[in-house]
Structure formats: C-alpha cells, structure tokens
Amino acid sequence: MSKQKQEFLEVRTGEHFTTGNHAAAEGALSVGCKFFGGYPITPSSEIAETMALRLPQLGGNFVQFEDEIASIVGILGASWGGVKSMTATSGPGYSLMVENIGLGMMTETPCVIINVQRGGPSTGLPTLVGQQDIMQTKWGAHGDFEPIVLCPNSVQECFELAIEAFNYAEKFRLPVTLLMDEVLGHMSERLIIPDASKITKIERKKPKDSPENHLPYKPDENLVPPMAVAGEGYRVMMTGLTHDERGYPDLNPETQDKQVRRINDKIRLNKKDIIRVEEYMLDDAEYAIISFGSVARAAKGTVNRARKKGIKVGLLRLITIWPFPDERIEALAKQVKKIYVPEINYGQITREVERSVHGKTEVKGIFKLGGAIHNPQEILKEIEGDA
Amino acid sequence: MTEDQNELLESEAHPLDGFLREGRIPHIFCPACSLGSITNVLIEAINESGIDPKKIAVVSGIGCTGRIAGYLNYDSFHTTHGRAIPFAIGLSVTDPERKVIVISGDGDLFAIGGNHFIHAARRNANITVICVNNFNYGMTGGQAGPTTYAGQFQTTAPYGSMEEPFNIPNLAVSCGAVYVARYTALDVRRVKEAFSEAIAKSGFSFVEVLGSCPTTYGRRNQLAEGKKILEVFAEKTILNHDADTRDIRIDKDSPIIVGKFVDIEDKPTLTDNLLAIQRVSQAKKGR
Numbered sequence: 031m032s033k034q035k036q037e038f039l040e041v042r043t044g045e046h047f048t049t050g051n052h053a054a055a056e057g058a059l060s061v062g063c064k065f066f067g068g069y070p071i072t073p074s075s076e077i078a079e080t081m082a083l084r085l086p087q088l089g090g091n092f093v094q095f096e097d098e099i100a101s102i103v104g105i106l107g108a109s110w111g112g113v114k115s116m117t118a119t120s121g122p123g124y125s126l127m128v129e130n131i132g133l134g135m136m137t138e139t140p141c142v143i144i145n146v147q148r149g150g151p152s153t154g155l156p157t158l159v160g161q162q163d164i165m166q167t168k169w170g171a172h173g174d175f176e177p178i179v180l181c182p183n184s185v186q187e188c189f190e191l192a193i194e195a196f197n198y199a200e201k202f203r204l205p206v207t208l209l210m211d212e213v214l215g216h217m218s219e220r221l222i223i224p225d226a227s228k229i230t231k232i233e234r235k236k237p238k239d240s241p242e243n244h245l246p247y248k249p250d251e252n253l254v255p256p257m258a259v260a261g262e263g264y265r266v267m268m269t270g271l272t273h274d275e276r277g278y279p280d281l282n283p284e285t286q287d288k289q290v291r292r293i294n295d296k297i298r299l300n301k302k303d304i305i306r307v308e309e310y311m312l313d314d315a316e317y318a319i320i321s322f323g324s325v326a327r328a329a330k331g332t333v334n335r336a337r338k339k340g341i342k343v344g345l346l347r348l349i350t351i352w353p354f355p356d357e358r359i360e361a362l363a364k365q366v367k368k369i370y371v372p373e374i375n376y377g378q379i380t381r382e383v384e385r386s387v388h389g390k391t392e393v394k395g396i397f398k399l400g401g402a403i404h405n406p407q408e409i410l411k412e413i414e415g416d417a
Numbered sequence: 418m419t420e421d422q423n424e425l426l427e428s429e430a431h432p433l434d435g436f437l438r439e440g441r442i443p444h445i446f447c448p449a450c451s452l453g454s455i456t457n458v459l460i461e462a463i464n465e466s467g468i469d470p471k472k473i474a475v476v477s478g479i480g481c482t483g484r485i486a487g488y489l490n491y492d493s494f495h496t497t498h499g500r501a502i503p504f505a506i507g508l509s510v511t512d513p514e515r516k517v518i519v520i521s522g523d524g525d526l527f528a529i530g531g532n533h534f535i536h537a538a539r540r541n542a543n544i545t546v547i548c549v550n551n552f553n554y555g556m557t558g559g560q561a562g563p564t565t566y567a568g569q570f571q572t573t574a575p576y577g578s579m580e581e582p583f584n585i586p587n588l589a590v591s592c593g594a595v596y597v598a599r600y601t602a603l604d605v606r607r608v609k610e611a612f613s614e615a616i617a618k619s620g621f622s623f624v625e626v627l628g629s630c631p632t633t634y635g636r637r638n639q640l641a642e643g644k645k646i647l648e649v650f651a652e653k654t655i656l657n658h659d660a661d662t663r664d665i666r667i668d669k670d671s672p673i674i675v676g677k678f679v680d681i682e683d684k685p686t687l688t689d690n691l692l693a694i695q696r697v698s699q700a701k702k703g704r
Contacts, residue, residue, distance in 0.1 A: 265438075
C-alpha cells in the first residue's frame with residue numbers, strides 16, 4: 031500500500047524503522063485511541079506530535095492542554111465521554127498528574143498514561159534516561175490502589191504494550207501506565223505492525239440492565255463493574271468521594287472498606303492474568319539478573335557473555351512492574367545463589383526484589399543514578415566477582 | 418395562598434422530582450445558603466432549554482457549589498479540586514452535541530483552577546461555566562479566597578484581608594468568553610435568564626452568581642443573620658449591561674454592578690476547530 035494511503039489507517043500494517051515514542055503512539059491508535067490530551071515534555075513529546083498528526087486523520091481529537099493536570103483530567107473526561115483516551119509525559123509531568131490518577135482509580139476510569147522516564151528528581155536530566163519513577167507509579171497518589179504498570183524494552187514492545195495497556199484499562203477499568211524510558215523513546219529500530227485483524231481489542235463491559243435499575247458500581251464476578259458513559263441515558267454519577275454501588279457519596283468506614291478493598295482486589299485477585307515476565311536462560315541458572323526497560327537489553331548481553339565464560343547466569347525481565355511478580359521471584363530465589371538488579375535509580379526495584387525473596391537468596395542492586403544505561407560488561411564484572 | 422399552592426404543599430410530590438437524584442436529599446447546604454435556589458433555577462433553565470437530557474452533562478469541582486452536580490439527575494461528575502473545566506472539555510469534545518455545564522465555586526474555579534479557566538475561555542471551549550461566588554472557602558470553614566476583598570475577615574485573614582480580589586467577569590471577558598453575565602442570588606429571575614442564555618450559547622459562556630453564605634462569610638463580617646447578605650445585595654446592586662467590566666470589581670464599599678456584559682455570536686469553538694482540523698487532515702484521503 032502506498033505511504034499516503036497508510037496515513038489514514040488506524041493500523042499501519044507493515045515493516046517500519048522508527049522510535050519507541052512513535053511506536054507507542056501507533057500502538058495506541060491501533061487499538062482505537064480517539065482522544066489525546068497532553069502537554070509538551072522531553073523526552074515524550076514525539077508521542078504528542080504523532081497523535082496531533084494522526085488522530086484527526088482517524089476522526090479523533092488532539093488537545094494540547096495548559097498543563098499536565100488538565101491533560102490527565104481531560105482524558106478522564108473523554109473516557110467518560112465514551113472514547114479510549116490517553117496522555118503522555120515524563121517524570122515531572124507524571125508528578126503533576128498523580129492526584130488525578132487517583133481520581134481515575136477511585137472512579138474506575140479506563141485510560142492510558144505513557145511516562146517516558148528521564149533522570150530526576152526535579153528537572154534533572156530532561157534529555158537523558160532514568161528509571162526513577164517506579165515507586166511514583168505505584169505510590170504517587172494518596173490512598174490505596176493497585177496500579178497496572180507495563181515496562182517495554184524494545185520499539186516493538188512499545189507498540190505491543192501500548193495496546194496491552196489500553197486492553198487492561200478497558201478490562202479492569204483503571205488508568206494504566208506504560209512506563210518507558212528515554213532510551214526506548216528515542217531509539218530507532220525495526221517495528222512490525224501486524225494485520226489489523228491480528229490486533230486484540232478489549233472494550234469496556236457495558237451494562238445490561240435498564241437505566242432505572244442500574245447500579246453503576248455493582249461489580250461483576252471479576253469485581254469490575256460494567257461502565258455506562260455520558261449520553262447513554264444512564265444518568266451517570268461519578269465522584270471522587272467514597273461512594274456506594276449507586277455511585278452516591280457515602281462517607282463511612284464500611285463503604286470505604288468495601289469500595290477500596292474491591293478496587294484493589296480486582297487487580298490483586300486477577301494478578302495471574304496481568305503479570306508478564308520474560309525468562310532467558312533461567313532453567314539451569316545459578317545466578318540471576320532481574321531487569322526491566324532498556325537496561326534489560328544490556329542485561330541480556332551480560333547473560334550471553336557470562337555463558338560464553340561458563341558462568342550459568344539467566345535473566346528474569348519484568349514486563350509488568352506493578353502488580354509485582356513476587357511469587358515468580360520467590361521461586362527464583364530458591365534456585366539461584368544470588369540475584370543482581372541493575373537499574374537506573376537508587377534501588378527502587380531492588381527493594382521490591384529483597385522483599386520478594388524472603389531472605390532465601392542474596393540480592394545485589396547495581397545502580398546508576400540516571401543519564402546512561404549499564405554496560406553489559408559492568409554487570410558481568412559484579413557477577414564474576416562472586417562466581 | 419391559592420388552592421393550587423396549598424395542594425402543592427400537601428403533596429408528596431415535588432416539582433423537581435425526577436430532576437434531583439432520589440435518595441440524595443437532604444442536601445448538605447446550610448440554612449440561608451443560596452445554593453438551593455441556584456440549583457432550582459439551574460434545573461429550570463436546563464429543563465426549559467429543550468435539550469435532550471441525555472445530551473446534558475454537569476461537572477463540578479470541590480466545595481459547597483461543587484456538590485451541586487451530584488444532586489442533579491443528569492450525567493453528573495464530581496471531580497477533584499479545581500479540575501472541573503478540563504474534565505468538561507474532555508466530555509465536550511467527544512460529542513459535539515453534548516451540552517456540558519460546569520458549576521463550581523470561586524475558590525475552585527479561580528484559585529486552584531484559575532489556569533484552566535483562562536485557557537478554556539481562550540480556546541472558546543464549548544462549555545457553560547457557572548461560578549457561585551460566596552467570597553470565601555465555605556466547605557473548609559471560611560478561609561479567604563481569590564474573591565475575598567480588602568477589609569474582609571476570614572479564618573485565614575484574621576486581621577482583615579489586604580489583597581485585591583479577582584474581578585471575575587473582567588477576567589472572563591479578557592480571556593475571550595463569548596457570554597459573560599453577573600447577577601446576585603437575590604435576583605433569581607435574572608440568574609435563570611442568564612443560565613438559559615448561557616446554556617443556549619455555543620462556545621465559552623460564563624455566569625457569575627453572587628451567593629449568600631451566612632455561615633462562614635457572613636458571621637465574620639457582620640452579615641450573619643439569615644437574609645442580611647441578600648439585603649446588602651438589594652442595597653448595593655446596580656444593573657448596568659453596558660458597564661465596562663474593568664470597573665466592576667467588588668470591594669468592601671463598592672456598588673455591585675450586575676448585568677450581561679458580553680454576548681458575542683459566531684466565534685468558532687474548540688469543538689468547531691477540532692472538527693476543522695479533522696477535515697483538513699483528511700482532505701488528501703481520497704486521492
């Protein structure tokens with residue numbers, strides 16, 4: 031198909047050579063995203079730029095808001111307007127968004143936030159890589175909620191996990207974060223976009239009852255309530271206050287317990303369906319690396335180098351960061367002598383790994399504080415020191 | 418009292434049944450608060466607009482006025498503090514036929530949410546924004562706010578505020594709103610008229626309603642008695658549609674200038690512009 035015609039397709043099937051930012055945007059479009067609200071920030075701006083170019087061609091809307099707060103709230107509004115919506119930002123912008131990610135959690139609003147991480151805190155390293163928003167995506171907003179956060183490590187996966195992010199958002203009714211990093215966002219490599227028929231699209235469940243009998247927050251068996259949106263005659267009632275099944279504010283410990291427990295449990299109890307990891311040469315491994323994002327590419331290089339030297343190292347790559355794959359890591363801890371966690375922060379995932387191994391093996395974090403990914407050789411050196 | 422009125426008083430039914438959410442009454446508003454009558458005329462204005470109720474959405478932020486959306490039996494959204502306007506924009510652009518009404522307080526819309534207000538007016542977002550200005554933060558116990566005038570006492574202005582208040586209609590005008598009116602809660606007939614006109618308007622329409630808040634504003638400013646604030650409104654209000662909005666700031670001793678200050682036709686809205694962008698972007702499609 032000619033390039034010109036492809037512009038007007040939701041799914042640009044074929045082989046491309048492009049960046050993670052562009053791939054993530056194309057993933058979002060492929061799964062039917064029709065509204066983007068955002069604010070420029072390095073290193074994520076190419077996502078907004080792609081959406082500004084492509085969304086109108088597909089009958090969607092792009093709004094550049096006045097700040098990140100308006101952006102996240104705008105996409106919540108669009109989601110209640112009945113369309114799949116997203117925003118993209120980096121650490122500082124994500125910080126501004128967290129209160130209203132909490133609103134999305136409390137009101138169970140499907141939407142997607144892409145965070146292309148850079149070095150922090152504060153303005154930090156706008157143009158250079160970081161992995162320092164791990165805890166922000168989990169604990170950023172106040173209150174208890176169980177987020178879903180996906181972490182790609184290739185341009186191809188930026189595309190694929192953008193689709194997954196929307197599917198989880200729609201299936202479980204919550205804001206889902208696609209946690210990229212600057213290296214992935216700006217790196218170019220091959221992207222293969224499959225045929226449109228091969229793309230799995232999950233849509234939010236719609237209520238089957240009549241508007242008169244409808245209880246907007248009465249959950250189905252999987253603890254997720256079907257979602258009526260504005261304009262369907264259900265007289266939607268949405269509030270960030272603690273609310274009962276009618277959606278009415280009901281400010282007491284019982285309703286709070288029931289609601290907050292459920293919005294957490296809908297993820298906790300479905301954890302097995304959500305958690306994804308990649309295992310590389312773990313079967314006979316005596317040492318393991320746990321890694322994620324762009325650093326996992328270096329970690330794979332470390333495994334290959336170590337194996338050539340006869341050291342049995344394997345890699346567990348986290349694709350889902352939250353919910354955290356505690357159980358898989360605990361099993362791994364029983365198998366290996368030591369787990370190495372290279373990450374571009376001062377120990378955010380390392381702490382989670384330490385918690386998960388329950389003292390069954392040694393855990394060593396290998397930290398870079400931002401600006402560069404690890405060299406496979408420097409991870410190897412740590413392992414060689416122990417092997 | 419007429420026979421009809423007697424019948425109404427004795428009836429179990431209320432004229433607004435069906436427009437208010439069953440089970441949400443009694444409301445949380447204080448005695449002598451004007452939010453009840455404002456809610457009443459808002460419902461009447463929406464109802465008389467003839468717009469399909471399915472196409473109405475009401476959005477508010479946080480605060481006393483922020484509670485109104487939740488009482489109304491339309492698609493209603495109670496968002497976070499200051500963020501009703503961007504939420505309304507997301508709702509509005511996803512259905513060009515949807516009428517989105519934001520109703521919230523002065524602190525919500527002009528302190529924490531001020532940035533959203535000015536940009537929504539600049540973009541001419543196709544929404545109606547109603548601000549009930551009660552000169553203070555009522556819900557949190559009477560703190561000073563962006564409309565608190567110099568010489569006004571509030572819990573966070575125990576020596577009297579020394580700041581200048583926002584002149585809200587002028588702010589709206591200068592940012593490009595296509596409809597700007599201000600009335601007091603005493604004059605519910607004009608408030609309702611303004612609501613009706615604002616709702617019928619295409620683009621960013623804005624109504625400021627000066628509300629009566631005896632509980633947290635009145636009692637610190639010798640206006641505690643039930644209807645005292647309304648009496649002050651009656652005394653100080655001057656109707657002047659032609660007023661220059663630069664001159665209508667409300668100070669301690671100033672008159673209260675009310676009226677319809679701006680009513681512009683045919684300015685493209687944010688929604689119009691987004692649809693135009695879609696057309697431009699798709700122009701090459703068939704080639």
